[in-house]
Amino acid sequence: MKKLTDLQALINEAVDKLSFPETPADLYEPISYILALGGKRLRPALLLMACDLFGGDVEGAVQPALAIEVFHNFTLMHDDIMDKAPLRRGQTTVHEKWNANVAILSGDAMMVESNKLMMKVQDAILRRVMDVFNETATGVCEGQQIDMSFEKRQNVSIDEYLTMIRLKTAVLLGGTLKIGAIIGGATSADAQLLYNFGVNLGVAFQLQDDILDVYGDPGKFGKQVGGDIISNKKTYLLIKALELAKDAQADELSNWLNNQTFDAAEKVTAVTGIYSQLQIRQYAEQAMQTYAEQAFGALDSINLPEERKQHLRFFADHLLVREH
């Protein structure tokens, strides 16, 4: 049984060895560039961990694990165009460093590369693996589209929000783990349980992220605390507050959302005050807890001795109890 850090190191080494043709340079250099920006390589490492969980050959799963990393970075390259993001991991984004056309086309080529890497599994599981991969890719596209549509919409329900975060980020975690399980020789039932573990964990993690953005320790949380409030981002907290606020409270919240000029600290204090009155933090933590329990419930149900699951459980525990 291998530890997450060892698996991340294995992936880092394999990413460094990934090579693409030299020409056309404007097609392949952006791919090498975005992959070299780093990141924690959590998803591919988790694919290996899922494979290892069922006693599979971890080395043999490295190429499909890279497929997940390449796919994920393809979505980042295209998302950054759509979001007009200037930076990715502190470095200039591809569409800024080159241009939008290069980022569109290199992203397309990356998706093809990810398909090729994912094909590097045994014939006996090829269709199962590719079916999961394709379904995952569809989910990620749907999630991104729903997320973009939220910016233009006034009313978003909690259910719609949960669907969005599930598709946009959680299904990739679930799909990654399921593919690792299939490569590792898991039964269909166990592979599906690991998928459920991943999806629920992913949703719980996103909800925790929403909570930490408001209630995190500024010294330990990696982002500006209150950033979501300042930018009117539709998070679980804001959507729940809009659902529950009545009369004067609703007016106050609406004013803060519509004000074009405001003092940022004042807005964060005021909106957080409304959240407190409405017990929004408790609602959010309850929802997060529910998803976390479903995740751990799925992990518990997997038909393996507990000691085999320790690394995955440790990872999930660690993910959901970040310092805040």
Place this chain on the structure above:
Amino acid sequence: MKKLTDLQALINEAVDKLSFPETPADLYEPISYILALGGKRLRPALLLMACDLFGGDVEGAVQPALAIEVFHNFTLMHDDIMDKAPLRRGQTTVHEKWNANVAILSGDAMMVESNKLMMKVQDAILRRVMDVFNETATGVCEGQQIDMSFEKRQNVSIDEYLTMIRLKTAVLLGGTLKIGAIIGGATSADAQLLYNFGVNLGVAFQLQDDILDVYGDPGKFGKQVGGDIISNKKTYLLIKALELAKDAQADELSNWLNNQTFDAAEKVTAVTGIYSQLQIRQYAEQAMQTYAEQAFGALDSINLPEERKQHLRFFADHLLVREH
């Protein structure tokens, strides 16, 4: 043995039946929209013809044929963003009707859909088919990138131009035919011959298109005659002329290329005059002939009775002897 028009009708029917989820609407409506714009459905029909050539089950090849049509339209959707094209088949392009973000993301989703459709082949040939499909997709991305790079470059060689048209359009024809052949039960050797037929035919067709743009009958050629000359498009003819022109001729050609204001008819006449002096038409027709002969040579070598090849030969003859 089925005729091309029958196969096109079969594809049209299948395209009409293709359905996508209702939501997110901005992800799936653009896919239905671009597919409904029509087109001759030549590529998918040729996949069926290749399958039929080897006695395969044409009905069973319809889904992979649709994969080619969906893939082709995905590339058009993204190309139109890159080219800032306002119209596609006389209708508003997706990025104009919706916006560029929608066109990027719907294109991505289309590529996933095309992969899913291509997976609908028997397990025994799944890897071979997907390998050809992925290689084809890589080629198309490379070709588009090389084509974009030509706009910024002064000197493009004939070899580079031939590589570009081969990748951008001809490998898709070759890949389509090869996939059809594999589904139809062809040997590897015959499938490869059909690939060679398609690629060479595709290059010959592009060269013919370059020739017709200058020498076609205005009443029969679908586009404005001389359009390539007016827009300084780097075609086989222009590249060859730049290679061969010397002294005063080279200066005159260069002046026409650099003039920002000019009378269009005058420019077409002058540049065509230079082409005549340099016998550019003959060079282009010779090159086209060489590719056509390679295409027909590959078709001849396929290990089947001549009468089975008649529809494919008729198609190629017809493609390369358009009215002009």
